[in-house]
Amino acid sequence: MRLLLIEDDDRIAGPLIEGLGRYGFTVDRVRTGADGLAASSADLVLLDLGLPDMDGLDVCRSLRATSPVPIIMITARGEEADRVVGLELGADDYMAKPFGVRELVARIRAVTRRTGALPAVPPGPEATPPVPATAPAAQTTSAPQQLGPLHIDRRTREVRLDGRDIALSPREFDLLAYLAEDPGAVHARQQIMDTVWDPHFFGPTKTLDAHVAALRRKLGDAAWITTARGVGFRLTVPGDPSPEDTR
Numbered sequence: 001m002r003l004l005l006i007e008d009d010d011r012i013a014g015p016l017i018e019g020l021g022r023y024g025f026t027v028d029r030v031r032t033g034a035d036g037l038a039a040s041s042a043d044l045v046l047l048d049l050g051l052p053d054m055d056g057l058d059v060c061r062s063l064r065a066t067s068p069v070p071i072i073m074i075t076a077r078g079e080e081a082d083r084v085v086g087l088e089l090g091a092d093d094y095m096a097k098p099f100g101v102r103e104l105v106a107r108i109r110a111v112t113r114r115t116g117a118l119p120a121v122p123p124g125p126e127a128t129p130p131v132p133a134t135a136p137a138a139q140t141t142s143a144p145q146q147l148g149p150l151h152i153d154r155r156t157r158e159v160r161l162d163g164r165d166i167a168l169s170p171r172e173f174d175l176l177a178y179l180a181e182d183p184g185a186v187h188a189r190q191q192i193m194d195t196v197w198d199p200h201f202f203g204p205t206k207t208l209d210a211h212v213a214a215l216r217r218k219l220g221d222a223a224w225i226t227t228a229r230g231v232g233f234r235l236t237v238p239g240d241p242s243p244e245d246t247r
């Protein structure tokens with residue numbers, strides 16, 4: 001699936017292109033509204049509203065006037081009014097910065113499903129009928145997860161250890177829930193930052209270490225989260241045999 005990204009900010013576009021690439025999307029990127037309107041057709045457009053040469057809403061209006069291509073607006077905080085206008089102009093959805101790649105991919109899949117958008121099929125009577133989106137959206141795990149003495153309920157965002165409630169900040173919960181999706185697997189630092197924080201997180205990733213330290217403290221045993229040196233972290237139940245000791 002080919003995406004057209006209209007975004008002037010390299011710090012946002014770079015990580016987005018990389019992150020979306022990991023999900024199998026091909027991304028054509030332009031920096032201005034004019035280039036966006038001149039770009040060849042894509043299967044879906046990601047449109048930043050704050051562009052250097054024109055108002056993103058005008059780009060949205062022009063795109064919609066000539067094409068049914070699904071449009072997801074990328075908006076900054078404080079652009080609520082623009083979002084409403086954008087949706088009225090025919091945008092299909094919006095993402096408010098900051099957001100994670102995984103969240104965006106879920107939104108892309110939802111919009112694609114809703115609009116029945118397909119990788120460019122020439123219009124005409126012989127065109128193939130819409131097919132369902134390529135893959136199911138990110139799995140929503142509603143059943144509580146039990147890992148040894150650790151109980152994680154993603155629906156209520158509650159964590160219990162040996163039946164005792166553990167108070168986590170929202171980010172700590174997201175980090176724990178993410179690591180727990182695949183216990184024992186090493187999650188790379190950047191992968192964690194992209195998913196639990198957002199794809200245009202820059203600078204030192206010390207905040208990740210701080211959250212890992214807080215989780216270890218709250219879980220009462222540093223062995224819950226082991227460090228794969230130079231790579232990332234993994235969640236293991238303390239006492240469980242580990243394939244290799246990388247602490």
Ligand code: CA
Nearest residue numbers: 008048050051
């Ligand atoms: Ca911008």
